[in-house]
Amino acid sequence: MVRIDELTSTARQFVTVRADGRALPDHAPGSHVVVTAGSKRNAYSLTGSGIAPADFRFSVLRRGDGGGSDWLHENVAVGDTLRIQGPVSAFAPEFSARKSLLIAAGIGVTPVLSHLRAARAWGRDVEVVYGYRAGAAAHLEEVRELSGPHLHEAVGRRALREVVRERLDDQPWGTHAYACGPPAVLDLFEQQAHRSGWPPARVHLERFVAPELDAGRAFTAVLRRSGKRLQVPSGTSLLEAALAADVPIANMCRQGVCGQCVVAVTAGRVEHRDAVLAPDERETHTQMLACVSRAADDRLEIDA
Structure with a gap:
């Protein structure tokens, strides 16, 4: 662990390099790593572009439930060694897309930031919606700097609902939309994309928490x-x-x-x-x- 950044009162960014000094592998934007956090193994999105990374950076929200994220906040210091596996790609961008619409809510900004960095590095057309609670916006200044005039900020769930509807209704054909955030926000995103006539193949989600499922048949x-x-x-x-x-x-x-x-x-x-x-x-x-x-x-x- 080479650096720990305080992002908000409840979120920290952990910056890591390999203990043996070897180069880290390239990876697709939106990839995640699996971090051993005490007795837990948690997945965290990398926030870099994935292009020749000098380090692996992941941000962790302290949830207050005694899980792996809390363990990282309470037990890890600069100079410590973590067991990290990956990276694994499960939320990669579609390279044939005419444009990318990136929608983030809360700590869901982490894979969106990775997509945004890569889009800027490749010179691709990108637009960002970032919804957050006042005083709890991780990586906000980075998102502002990278997005420029193509950023739509929404403080609170109601404002985010309106911005998501507006931006989904106003995209050129061939745009792909990507969203990451709490389940309620992702449900809103899916429902609005359907109402706005988006083909399912152009709608992409990264879930941190799975929806409840019934027991299923034997x-x-x-x-x-x-x-x-x-x-x-x-x-x-x-x-x-x-x-x-x-x-x-x-x-x-x-x-x-x-x-x-x-x-x-x-x-x-x-x-x-x-x-x-x-x-x-x-x-x-x-x-x-x-x-x-x-x-x-x-x-x-x-x-x-």
Whole structure:
């Protein structure tokens, strides 16, 4: 850890380099890393452009729930070593887009800032909406500097609702819209994009928290490589059933948000419940997130 910046009264930016001094890898804008924070493993968005990074920077909101974010605030100091995995891309920009409309709320500004830095580095057309509470706007000055006159600030949820509606209604064809923030803001964004006639393929979300899900129906999962048959009861995820049968599947959030537990589907149809896969990826039924998604029928075959 080479630097810790106080962004607001509840948010800090952690600036890290490799302990061995080696160069950090390039990565897509909007990528995240997985940080071991005490007994937790949390995903945090990188705020750099991803182009030849000199360091990895991620910002952490102290939530007051005793989780990994609180642990980082309370236990990490300059000079300490953290275990960081990644980066992983689950919110990359569409490079064929005519323009990018970036919408951030609260700490959701972090992947949006990454997209904004990359767009400026590449000379691409970009517009930003940033909603925040007074006195709680992380990275506000950086966003202002990078956005210039193409920034729309909204203080409070009501103002943000109006700005999102206005900006979604006033974009050239070929624009892609990206949003990150609390669930209520992302629901608002999706609903307004639908009302404004946006094709789903041009609407992108980065969720930090997954929506509540019902228990789902029971199904059987056949593991193609091992030949095992797993019974997945209602209320139990495919991931949980696999781990209980000593079938390793990488995982982290277990909410369908981080994308770590994606598995290949070789037969059957999927009831997708994640917040990671794009609409066209879902339509093929060739992959699923094992922590939340389920079989659409009684049986599914996966490559495991």
